[in-house]
Each structure stands twice: as C-alpha cells, then as structure tokens.
Amino acid sequence: MDNLTDTRADGFKLRFAxxxxxxxxxxxxKELAEYENLLDQVKATQETLRESIFKRRVAEVVIAEYENRPVGYVLFFHNFSxxxxxxxxxxxxxxxxPELRGKGLGKLLLSFMAELAVERNCARLEWACLDWNEPSISFYKKMGAAAMDEWTVYRVSGRALNDLANRYI
Incomplete structure (x- = not known):
C-alpha cells in the first residue's frame, strides 16, 4: 500500500503525492486555512514544501481524487510513543x-490512514481539531476517535523559539 495507488469505490482514488x-x-x-479562518498565518511556499516533503521527507501527503480531479488531501508524519x-x-x-463533503471521502481518508498505521506497525493515529469545528468533531467521534481533553498542546514558535534556543548557550 505504501507505494501503490489505491483506487476505491464511488470514483475515488487515493495516491501518494x-x-x-x-x-x-x-x-x-490555503483552502484549509481559509476554512479555519487562519489564512493569514500560512507562511508555506512551494519551495519550503518541496524541501520539507520531497527532499528532507519529514512529512508525507496523500492526494484524493474524484473522477480524476484532486478534491482533498491528508498530510501526515510519524511521531513516537x-x-x-x-x-x-x-x-x-x-x-x-466543500463540494465533496458528505460523500464518504473523509471516511475513506481516515480509514486509509488507519490502514497505513497498522501496516507500518504504529500504535496510534492522532490529530488535532479546532474546538469550534463541531461538524469535524462529530465526524471524528462517529469514526471512533476519542478526544484527549486531559492534554493541552503547547507551542513555542517564532521569536519565542529563537529566544528559547539561545537561552542556555
């Protein structure tokens, strides 16, 4: 499955980017960021994506197609427990x-990712969801996902990241 195009029912096709x-x-x-009201925070460029995904290989992408047109994607990477x-x-x-939502593509993508996790001997499949995104939260719960409410995500970025990196030098 890692190297093969995965064609599924209903005209959907999944392939590695x-x-x-x-x-x-x-x-x-950018479309996802616009949906999340975060478009102004997108700094990625074609060059940074090319370097990170295809040269350094720090992430992978699966493209979803419907009737031979791209209609969705999943970007993921490995972590460790x-x-x-x-x-x-x-x-x-x-x-x-949006025009393909409700047709089973989200289920297909999550199922594919679960299949890939099992194939790669992974213990978990995880993601984050904005707390206001009720349609997605409902969808994820129906798919068997459990919210990790007792955990809080912390982030250091930008100037704070540089300051921290230089703090104990």
Missing amino acids: EEADVSLILEFI TFEGLPGIYIEDLYVR
Whole structure:
C-alpha cells in the first residue's frame, strides 16, 4: 500500500503525492486555512514544501481524487510513543473540498490512514481539531476517535523559539 495507488469505490482514488504536486498541496493548505479562518498565518511556499516533503521527507501527503480531479488531501508524519515503544502517525491536515463533503471521502481518508498505521506497525493515529469545528468533531467521534481533553498542546514558535534556543548557550 505504501507505494501503490489505491483506487476505491464511488470514483475515488487515493495516491501518494509526487513532487509535481507541490502547487496543489499549497493550494489545499490555503483552502484549509481559509476554512479555519487562519489564512493569514500560512507562511508555506512551494519551495519550503518541496524541501520539507520531497527532499528532507519529514512529512508525507496523500492526494484524493474524484473522477480524476484532486478534491482533498491528508498530510501526515510519524511521531513516537515512549509508553507504547512504537511509532505513531500524526495527521497534520485532512481536507476535503466543500463540494465533496458528505460523500464518504473523509471516511475513506481516515480509514486509509488507519490502514497505513497498522501496516507500518504504529500504535496510534492522532490529530488535532479546532474546538469550534463541531461538524469535524462529530465526524471524528462517529469514526471512533476519542478526544484527549486531559492534554493541552503547547507551542513555542517564532521569536519565542529563537529566544528559547539561545537561552542556555
């Protein structure tokens, strides 16, 4: 499954992205950011995506197509659980264009990712969801996901990241 195109019922096709898809990946990122009211925070460029995804290989992307047109994507990377002693997969982005929502593509993408996690001997499949995004929260719960409400995500970025990096030098 890792190297093969995965064609499913109902005209959907899933395939791993290739370097030629960089502009499409950026387009999807911007569409998702616009939906999340975060478009002003997108700093990614085709060059940074090409370097990160296809040169350094720090993330992977699966493109979803319907009737041979791109309609969604999932961007993910591996993490590691010290408690399990095994890797996991973290989904950074899962996006389906509005005109295809409700047709089963989100279920297909999550199922594919679960299949990939099992194939790669991962203990977990994880992602974050904005707390106001009730349609997605409801969808994820129906798919068997459990909210990790007792955990709080912390982030250090920008100037704070540089300050922290230089604090104990």
